[in-house]
Amino acid sequence: MQCEDDINIDSPNQICDETILVDQDLYDSLTASDFTFINAKIIDDCLTIEIGASGCDGNTWGFNLVDSGAVAESSPEQRYLKFQLINEEDCLAYFERTMSFNLIPLQVNGSREIILHIEDLETLLYYKY
Numbered sequence: 001m002q003c004e005d006d007i008n009i010d011s012p013n014q015i016c017d018e019t020i021l022v023d024q025d026l027y028d029s030l031t032a033s034d035f036t037f038i039n040a041k042i043i044d045d046c047l048t049i050e051i052g053a054s055g056c057d058g059n060t061w062g063f064n065l066v067d068s069g070a071v072a073e074s075s076p077e078q079r080y081l082k083f084q085l086i087n088e089e090d091c092l093a094y095f096e097r098t099m100s101f102n103l104i105p106l107q108v109n110g111s112r113e114i115i116l117h118i119e120d121l122e123t124l125l126y127y128k129y
Contacts, residue, residue, distance in 0.1 A: 016046040016102040020065045020081070027068040027080075033087035037121050038096060045129065046100040047116070055089035058097050062086035065101045065118075076113040076126075079106050083118055103127055 035053040042048075047065070055061065064084040072078035107129055108114055116125040 015044075016100045018063060018065065018099060019102045020047075020067055020105050022067045022069050022105055024069045026064075027066045027082055030064075030066055030082045030084050032082070032084040035083075035085040035087070037083075040118065040121055040123070040125060042103065042125055042127050045103050047103050047125065047127075048098060048100045049083060050096060050098040051083075051085060052094060052096045053085060053087055054092055055087055055095050056091035056093065058089070058095035060087075060089060061097060063099050067106060071108055071114075074115075076115055077108045077111055078115040078117060081116060081118045083121075103129075 033053065035051045038050040038052055040047065040049045049063075049065070053061070063086070066082050066084065068080045068082075070080060072080075106114060106116070106127065113126060113128045116127055118125065
């Protein structure tokens, strides 16, 4: 039997919270609220980022992950990104949030792996696709 509403579990947009923006101008001018990276890992085509920051409850926070658009010609290729927390909560409590980003827009034709450099993240991330 087949359900009326099929779900495509292979679609990254259904499993990732956000899509990465590729925009040189935004990358160059990006400002972010203070936060701390807790963890970052790649699962399939999603980059999951866990952060901590002060706020009232963290439910109004906004997030962007912006790629510079530049690809370093190395083996494997490398891309440069900045994470942005948009936090207008004016409280001193500390909260943690986890979000994920669809990595497919960062894939490089003819390559099966890229290295991701995220500003202020101490580790490099290897995205294999």
